[in-house]
Amino acid sequence: MKKLILPxxxxxxxxxxxxxxxxxTYENYAITTLTTTTSFIFPKGLAVDSAGNxxxxxxxxxxxxxxxxxxxxxxxxxxxGVPGSVDGKRRLPRRLxxxxxxxxxxxxxxxxxxxxxLGDGRPKNQPWRSGxxxxxxxxxxxxxxxxxxxxPVWWR
Amino acid sequence: MVTDTIRMITPDNFVTTIAGLAGAxxxxxxxxxxxxxxxxxxxxxxxxxxxxxxDANNYTIRQVTPAGVVTTVAGLAGVSxxxxxxxxxxxxxxxxxxxIDQNNNLYIADDLNFTVRKMTPARNVTTLAGSPGAYGLxxxxxxxxxxxxxxxxxxxSSANIYVADLMSFPPSHIRIGVPAE
Numbered sequence: 192m193k194k195l196i197l198p199x200x201x202x203x204x205x206x207x208x209x210x211x212x213x214x215x216t217y218e219n220y221a222i223t224t225l226t227t228t229t230s231f232i233f234p235k236g237l238a239v240d241s242a243g244n245x246x247x248x249x250x251x252x253x254x255x256x257x258x259x260x261x262x263x264x265x266x267x268x269x270x271x272g273v274p275g276s277v278d279g280k281r282r283l284p285r286r287l288x289x290x291x292x293x294x295x296x297x298x299x300x301x302x303x304x305x306x307x308x309l310g311d312g313r314p315k316n317q318p319w320r321s322g323x324x325x326x327x328x329x330x331x332x333x334x335x336x337x338x339x340x341x342x343p344v345w346w347r
Numbered sequence: 348m349v350t351d352t353i354r355m356i357t358p359d360n361f362v363t364t365i366a367g368l369a370g371a372x373x374x375x376x377x378x379x380x381x382x383x384x385x386x387x388x389x390x391x392x393x394x395x396x397x398x399x400x401x402d403a404n405n406y407t408i409r410q411v412t413p414a415g416v417v418t419t420v421a422g423l424a425g426v427s428x429x430x431x432x433x434x435x436x437x438x439x440x441x442x443x444x445x446x447i448d449q450n451n452n453l454y455i456a457d458d459l460n461f462t463v464r465k466m467t468p469a470r471n472v473t474t475l476a477g478s479p480g481a482y483g484l485x486x487x488x489x490x491x492x493x494x495x496x497x498x499x500x501x502x503x504s505s506a507n508i509y510v511a512d513l514m515s516f517p518p519s520h521i522r523i524g525v526p527a528e
Contacts, residue, residue: 237509
């Protein structure tokens, strides 16, 4: 009896998979890759203003970039590789700790989330040096680096 | 700490939680703190102050009305997939990014499907580019294009899309999508 029931259950399961098979309806978009002068490490948030400029926050470069419609990339706020949390007007040394999502309001003000979730991204008992990542997956990067230093050569 | 709530900052810098309960993940629809979210990854505000939430761990898109009433507008909680369709017939892999255009169309970066999806105000979900389950960094039209880890997404006034496409090692890329045909 059991032997008879099992294949029938399998058949029902298989037919269920057949009927719920993923139906993908395409509304085609042509995809290209943007080429920029400075590459991105972790582009997290994107926003477009009314003039068509694209703003990109890079969580691990601590910078929000502005890219004009003709492809010119400039630093909008923050300094590449220098984390911090300093407010200020234009030309003052403003620092970001890890900008994430971006949004514009109707008046053209830009809003962004900023912070480094886990740790400060440096190995324990060591001073901060340039090249030390911070950000929410900083600890994961250091774990991987430490693992590479300690594992046997054949494993690398 | 993951709080699984949707919060709002008013122009006078007052912070309120408009939906969800801190530290209580779930998928229930409801009003205010009766509703539950599970890793809401991204929000977009549409016409009339309606807030749309990419509820990543539930594989759904949620809508929060200005009164705080939460409903599931697309996808089925707890069931992932790549099917296009209307409302709860559609499936998502792991919706991470969300953007909204002037016509109230939602653009969804569907991470684990490696696709970019679109939902019309009539809740009809379609795929714009990428192939479900196929990973890569290939430019092309519609199903010929490949994405790696789609995360942030933005849309401009002419319905062009901009997608942050992360690689596991730098550099990551910004991909631009233009309506074809």
